[in-house]
Amino acid sequence: MRKVTDVKKLQLLANTVRQDIIRMLVAAGSGHSAGPLGMADIFVALYFHVLHHKPNEPDWPDRDRLVLSNGHICPVLYATMAEAGYFPAEELLTLRQFGSRLQGHPHRLALPGLETTSGPLGSGLSQAVGMALAAKMNNKKIRIYCITSDGEHDAGNTWEALMLAGKHKLNNLCVIMDRNNIQIDGYTEDIIPLEPLRAKYEAFNWHVLELDGHNMRHIIDALDEAKGIYEKPTVIIAHTVPGKDVSFMENDYQWHGKPPTPEQASIALTELNAVKKSLTRGDLSGK
Amino acid sequence: MKLAATRDGFGEGLVILGDKNPHVVVLCADLTESTRADAFRKKFPNRFVEVGVAEQNLAGVASGMAAMGKIPFICSYATFSPGRNWEQIRTTIAYNQQPVKIVGAHAGISVGPDGATHQALEDVALMRVLPGMTVIVPCDAIEARKATVAAASINGPVYLRLGREKLPVITKESDVFTAGTANVLRRGDACAIVACGSLVHEALLAADVLKKEDISVTVINSHTIKPLDRKTITESARACGTVVVAEEHQIAGGLGGAVAELLSAFCPVPVRFIGIKDRFGESGTANELMRAFGLTHKEIADAVRGLVRKQEMKCKELHEAETALAYNRKKLLEAPKPELYFRTRSGESIRNIPHLKQALKKMSDDVYSHHVTEHKNDFAMWIRDVFGDHALADAIQHARSKSNAEKEIAKVLRELYLKLP
Numbered sequence: 007m008r009k010v011t012d013v014k015k016l017q018l019l020a021n022t023v024r025q026d027i028i029r030m031l032v033a034a035g036s037g038h039s040a041g042p043l044g045m046a047d048i049f050v051a052l053y054f055h056v057l058h059h060k061p062n063e064p065d066w067p068d069r070d071r072l073v074l075s076n077g078h079i080c081p082v083l084y085a086t087m088a089e090a091g092y093f094p095a096e097e098l099l100t101l102r103q104f105g106s107r108l109q110g111h112p113h114r115l116a117l118p119g120l121e122t123t124s125g126p127l128g129s130g131l132s133q134a135v136g137m138a139l140a141a142k143m144n145n146k147k148i149r150i151y152c153i154t155s156d157g158e159h160d161a162g163n164t165w166e167a168l169m170l171a172g173k174h175k176l177n178n179l180c181v182i183m184d185r186n187n188i189q190i191d192g193y194t195e196d197i198i199p200l201e202p203l204r205a206k207y208e209a210f211n212w213h214v215l216e217l218d219g220h221n222m223r224h225i226i227d228a229l230d231e232a233k234g235i236y237e238k239p240t241v242i243i244a245h246t247v248p249g250k251d252v253s254f255m256e257n258d259y260q261w262h263g264k265p266p267t268p269e270q271a272s273i274a275l276t277e278l279n280a281v282k283k284s285l286t287r288g289d290l291s292g293k
Numbered sequence: 294m295k296l297a298a299t300r301d302g303f304g305e306g307l308v309i310l311g312d313k314n315p316h317v318v319v320l321c322a323d324l325t326e327s328t329r330a331d332a333f334r335k336k337f338p339n340r341f342v343e344v345g346v347a348e349q350n351l352a353g354v355a356s357g358m359a360a361m362g363k364i365p366f367i368c369s370y371a372t373f374s375p376g377r378n379w380e381q382i383r384t385t386i387a388y389n390q391q392p393v394k395i396v397g398a399h400a401g402i403s404v405g406p407d408g409a410t411h412q413a414l415e416d417v418a419l420m421r422v423l424p425g426m427t428v429i430v431p432c433d434a435i436e437a438r439k440a441t442v443a444a445a446s447i448n449g450p451v452y453l454r455l456g457r458e459k460l461p462v463i464t465k466e467s468d469v470f471t472a473g474t475a476n477v478l479r480r481g482d483a484c485a486i487v488a489c490g491s492l493v494h495e496a497l498l499a500a501d502v503l504k505k506e507d508i509s510v511t512v513i514n515s516h517t518i519k520p521l522d523r524k525t526i527t528e529s530a531r532a533c534g535t536v537v538v539a540e541e542h543q544i545a546g547g548l549g550g551a552v553a554e555l556l557s558a559f560c561p562v563p564v565r566f567i568g569i570k571d572r573f574g575e576s577g578t579a580n581e582l583m584r585a586f587g588l589t590h591k592e593i594a595d596a597v598r599g600l601v602r603k604q605e606m607k608c609k610e611l612h613e614a615e616t617a618l619a620y621n622r623k624k625l626l627e628a629p630k631p632e633l634y635f636r637t638r639s640g641e642s643i644r645n646i647p648h649l650k651q652a653l654k655k656m657s658d659d660v661y662s663h664h665v666t667e668h669k670n671d672f673a674m675w676i677r678d679v680f681g682d683h684a685l686a687d688a689i690q691h692a693r694s695k696s697n698a699e700k701e702i703a704k705v706l707r708e709l710y711l712k713l714p
Binding site for chain 2: 073114115123125129130131133134135139143162163169
């Protein structure tokens with residue numbers, strides 16, 4: 007797929023993905039709101055700028071792999087895949103319905119283009135490490151990307167995988183951690199303090215980048231920089247705002263696991279359209 | 294008889310696979326020597342991954358490697374894998390349909406001195422409930438080697454259960470191993486013993502003992518618990534009429550559970566279970582524990598004897614009951630007092646039931662339909678009142694035609710003549 011390099015185009019795509027997410031969730035009547043909205047910029051950067059992939063040939067053997075570990079934010083994955091051409095955008099409104107390819111948590115065999123089945127937290131990174139190890143055994147220049155949540159760093163399995171990646175110096179592996187500070191029961195630092203995350207990753211022999219997960223220019227630069235790290239796997243700690251661009255959802259953990267009502271959805275869409283307008287006018291250029 | 298552990302056969306199988314299939318990789322969670330993965334590690338170091346004491350990671354990493362075209366074998370003790378990492382196996386391997394081969398070593402009570410923490414008695418149940426999972430429990434080292442090689446060709450996840458102790462090598466190089474096809478080792482008619490793993494040899498010993506008592510048994514090596522060989526097991530159960538299942542695992546959810554599920558639906562015969570009875574293990578030597586937990590040929594033979602005796606008693610009881618019934622119905626052949634004879638409209642007297650049969654044969658439709666209408670059946674009433682035989686009376690009542698009534702009477706008479714001396 008051809009790379010989109012224009013930052014503004016990427017920002018507009020992220021805005022479209024956010025609007026898709028709201029429409030999907032209100033149609034589904036259940037699902038997660040905050041996380042998907044927070045990760046729209048990063049997903050758009052990956053699917054439209056970073057990944058080597060062919061949406062019309064989803065099982066192309068030399069594609070880069072993207073493993074979504076925290077499967078519950080799949081609305082953003084589905085919406086981005088649809089915009090990238092993996093399947094028709096109309097299908098987004100079937101999310102979570104009986105017979106839909108868009109299962110409540112992603113299932114590899116249900117939808118072409120999904121690399122794995124995920125949902126239960128803490129095991130996606132293990133699979134990404136397995137893929138990176140196999141790619142090295144096969145002498146393939148494939149890169150493996152893994153999206154994780156901060157909450158799933160509570161899980162021992164995540165750290166087991168981190169250690170193995172450090173041991174094998176998996177420089178073909180790049181983790182993007184959604185550092186949005188919320189999980190179901192509250193704020194991450196109240197549930198189980200995770201900080202200092204940078205120091206922890208460094209101690210596990212990882213290269214650490216940290217950035218604002220809504221700054222498209224920085225996202226692209228960091229993902230490109232990770233490709234040049236030869237000695238270690240890279241983690242990008244992406245500070246994101248859960249519920250990004252929908253004022254009443256932003257930074258409120260209560261929006262982790264519920265969808266908007268139709269009234270709330272219409273307010274959310276109005277707000278997102280306002281963001282779109284200001285993007286088109288160029289008010290937010292570069293950001 | 295030569296002795297060897299199933300894990301030894303597995304280790305040999307891995308090396309064979311290493312040579313012939315470049316996609317096979319082996320992952321281990323800090324138990325390389327005792328799971329016998331060490332020979333593969335030595336010969337193919339670049340296709341071996343040591344993950345450390347991290348069984349959840351072991352499962353997930355293998356799933357990722359399988360997604361890239363590898364055929365991973367993951368090795369640990371069964372209490373840890375699939376014990377500790379069941380959810381990772383469920384989601385990332387079974388539901389995700391990745392062809393990872395899960396090797397649970399040190400399964401069963403015969404692990405011995407390590408004690409209950411290291412004796413997996415639940416692993417077959419854990420794996421058997423996962424859709425698409427093949428579950429194999431080899432009975433000796435040769436079969437374990439063949440099962441290992443076969444597992445790599447199965448297009449899906451496989452659970453391979455191994456033991457620590459050396460076992461008699463009872464299969465031959467020339468024996469065919471096909472996953473899903475049980476091997477019938479002995480054929481008999483009194484009872485079918487369905488066994489797996491270490492209990493297959495015990496079942497053969499039990500068969501030898503029973504033979505001396507003139508009890509001949511079928512012995513089935515059901516090395517694949519899922520998919521179960523339904524045909525072989527059902528046919529043997531039908532032929533023998535009784536079944537004993539023997540395994541080194543909890544009875545709940547293991548081979549016993551699988552066989553009971555099958556037979557209760559398709560051939561409900563009496564079944565007895567030799568296995569762990571809802572308790573944990575403990576330390577001891579393998580032999581001590583197998584005896585203490587009732588997992589030897591003695592218990593198998595006892596179970597067979599119990600079932601056979603019960604069947605014999607049931608046959609005897611059934612025979613006696615049938616004879617008693619026949620004596621009760623003997624009345625049907627005798628004639629009552631003349632005033633109780635049946636008088637037909639045409640003036641004929643019918644004495645008893647054989648006579649009724651003859652009379653019906655000759656009876657005109659006119660006369661018959663006088664006695665049998667939509668609302669009454671004089672013959673049925675006569676049989677009920679005079680002979681007290683409600684069963685025959687009901688049969689006549691519902692006969693619907695003269696010839697059917699004759700047939701019903703003929704049936705009863707035939708039975709009576711057979712049963713009565």
